[in-house]
Amino acid sequence: MVQFAFLDWFWLVLFVLLMTLSGVFFYRLGKRSQADFFLAGRGLPWWLPASSVYATHTATDTPIWIGGVVYKYGLAGLWYAFFSAWCAISAFSSTRIFRRSLAYTQAEWQSLRFSGLGAELLRGWFAGWQVFMNMFILGWVGIAMGKVCHFLFGWPPWVGLAFFSSLVAVYVLSAGYWGVVVADFQQGIIAFFMIVLTSIWAVVAAGGPRTITAKIASIGQAWRLNPFHFTGTFSGDFPLAWFLTMVVIAVLGGFGMGTSIDWYVEAQRIQSSRTVRDASYSIWWGTALVLIRNSFWAAAIIAFFSLFPHLKNPQEYEMAWYVIGFKTLPVGLVGFFFASILAIHFSTISTHLNLGAMYFTRDIFQHYIKPDASEKTLVQVGRITTLILLLGSFFYGLMMEELTRWLIFALWIMAAGIWLPNILQVIWWRFNSWGYLAAWISNLGLSWLVVWVLPEFKIIPSLPDYLQFWLLMVLGALIYIPVTLLTPPEDMDHLVKFYVMSRPYGFWGPVRREAIFRGLIGEV
Amino acid sequence: MGLIRKRWTPEEADEWTREDVMAWVLSPLSYLLLSVGSALSLFLIPSGFLLLAAGISITFFLFYTIDPKLKAISSEYEKKQKGYLERLERITRWEEE
Structure with a gap:
């Protein structure tokens, strides 16, 4: 006191x-x-x-x-x-x-x-x-x-x-x-x-x-x-x-x-x-x-x-x-x-x-x-x-103190599987909403498998958190990259508007060329 | 043209350039040095003062590098902002896809 x-x-x-x-x-x-x-x-x-x-x-x-x-x-x-x-x-x-x-x-x-x-x-x-x-x-x-x-x-x-x-x-x-x-x-x-x-x-x-x-x-x-x-x-x-x-x-x-x-x-x-x-x-x-x-x-x-x-x-x-x-x-x-x-x-x-x-x-x-x-x-x-x-x-x-402890852990795991998609949505024009949704959904399942289920059944050892991160990142990519490529890209008109307004970096070549073709941005 | 560019046209400022890459390298370095340097300096450890001084110098250089470009981007973008805001409202109100 x-x-x-x-x-x-x-x-x-x-x-x-x-x-x-x-x-x-x-x-x-x-x-x-x-x-x-x-x-x-x-x-x-x-x-x-x-x-x-x-x-x-x-x-x-x-x-x-x-x-x-x-x-x-x-x-x-x-x-x-x-x-x-x-x-x-x-x-x-x-x-x-x-x-x-x-x-x-x-x-x-x-x-x-x-x-x-x-x-x-x-x-x-x-x-x-x-x-x-x-x-x-x-x-x-x-x-x-x-x-x-x-x-x-x-x-x-x-x-x-x-x-x-x-x-x-x-x-x-x-x-x-x-x-x-x-x-x-x-x-x-x-x-x-x-x-x-x-x-x-x-x-x-x-x-x-x-x-x-x-x-x-x-x-x-x-x-x-x-x-x-x-x-x-x-x-x-x-x-x-x-x-x-x-x-x-x-x-x-x-x-x-x-x-x-x-x-x-x-x-x-x-x-x-x-x-x-x-x-x-x-x-x-x-x-x-x-x-x-x-x-x-x-x-x-x-x-x-x-x-x-x-x-x-x-x-x-x-x-x-x-x-x-x-x-x-x-x-x-x-x-x-x-x-x-x-x-x-x-x-x-x-x-x-x-x-x-x-x-x-x-x-x-x-x-x-x-x-x-x-x-x-x-x-x-x-x-x-x-x-x-x-x-x-x-x-x-x-x-809900117990749930809070669980949620803090769940947040870390959630961050692992969507870390790369969070970057891809900014840097890659072809990454689409279905790929991003697939990343969120698959990560929930994969994190349960990697963190709890597979170690429990001795299929994989219990991994330190930094290794869990890399493993979840690779496993998630094996799902959301194919989903992205097997579904259509976003509408080009929509992408061009986004590109002209926000000017993202990375792999935006086709969208950039379209924006230049339409006269919305100039070539430097 | 020197290492750091001071004058930008609106079109040039909209592109990602060497100045941005320099900021991406200098900025985390600055954080690291300021963080470690200030902790060690509080215990009067000489290397701490050196790291802190390096961190402050890099911070100055970082802003010297990027500030002219950010000013150019900002002044140009402000001219277009009103139109973009109107579009944002139309999307939220389902008046535009």
Whole structure:
């Protein structure tokens, strides 16, 4: 249990008021149109969506996760969080293509890239899946906050979940994405400042950099300060092969779209940027902050390790950053520290409330239920969906912890089989909607086979996750490539329109020649 | 023409060029160096400062390389955006396939 002094409460109340009022302040902008409620009118300078990318990807469970891997593997644990480096490539490739498409969502992008029934099936699938996914993330992150409050104040977990998520909903319901992005900007500054301060504080509290490195070396653990220390090329639980797989997945994945669950958050920030240049910079700088933030966290965890080097139970060391903050910071700063925890929580919750509502409103309600809906109706539907997502997340967060564990695993597996199709849909004109649908469907079956069924019957050994990835990728390609080639290509008129608008890279020769022939683009 | 091109016509900027490839190489390198460099610098390890300095330099070079092109693409694209947005609405409202 943590005791707050007056100054701690002061910071906390001030912060909560600031967040809520910012939503009310932007109420008028948010209600103007669907584009305002979900994309802030597509007019933001790069630094606003950049801070939103950073703030959204800093959640209450992120320091727990980073704490776990860095305590276990030293600075090499940073690579577990390096997957976000897909933005390094995406910022200067797929971000440009997606921004030029102007699609609100990845679901809508499907109907620009593909045509006919296949495109509609993909759009419907993406929309439904994303509404569910956002509710899942809201429940998952919400219950993490419930547990933090239980740890700090002894509250039952549902109180922290319901109370703080409801506070966030006030400004998301009022101002939509305007409220999200303005609050994220404030939250990003507060969170980054406190992460830097707490980490430096932790290093000083552990005796300073030189004492920490000497202490770690004296117990034979100097390898923890080597970011490239692996357990072997293929052996151990953190081999070089895993690292190389992760780098390939992340970096090459950036050329595609939908590389991970993160892409959908970025896609909204890309479209809310006022120009293609702003979109690129928002993704690049937002992710750069995420990676630098990880380094500060890692320093704090290494400092924690030097103080408590023999912890074996993950539940003890995963909370290292929280323990350091609440045990070592002075009165006044403890309240500010908790305010920064609220900041990282608010930013994640607000994003997923608005994002899930956007997929329902744009891709399900407007496209399939009421195509002629007015802007006023669309904003109202956006608000109602936000509320439903909030209520759904309460039930989800409280009742489905086991399912959450399963789903996190399922997401990793799902990423394996559709990683290459996500790239192919951008770089290869001949890849069609039936091939992409086949990839999604076959991956569900193949992942069950490779991960559970075949090892259970001793047909193949139980494989490490990086080998599962490569195997699923090859097996999936054996299905969706033939499906693509045995079904007709997309309609050429549709492809030409897409090409002229988005200008994708890769293998688009026939479409490009047709666009030049029609005089829609010039030869350079 | 120097290594880095500063002036672009709209048609040229729409193509994928050497500057884009340079950005694809420099950008992940920059992330890697900034990430590792800042972590090691916090422990006052000399190689950390070197990596961080390299990361910052590469970041500057990255934006020096790609910024003129991105500016050209953006200004040209903004002129067409209104028409594209109208088409997007027509597709969502089933007024165009």
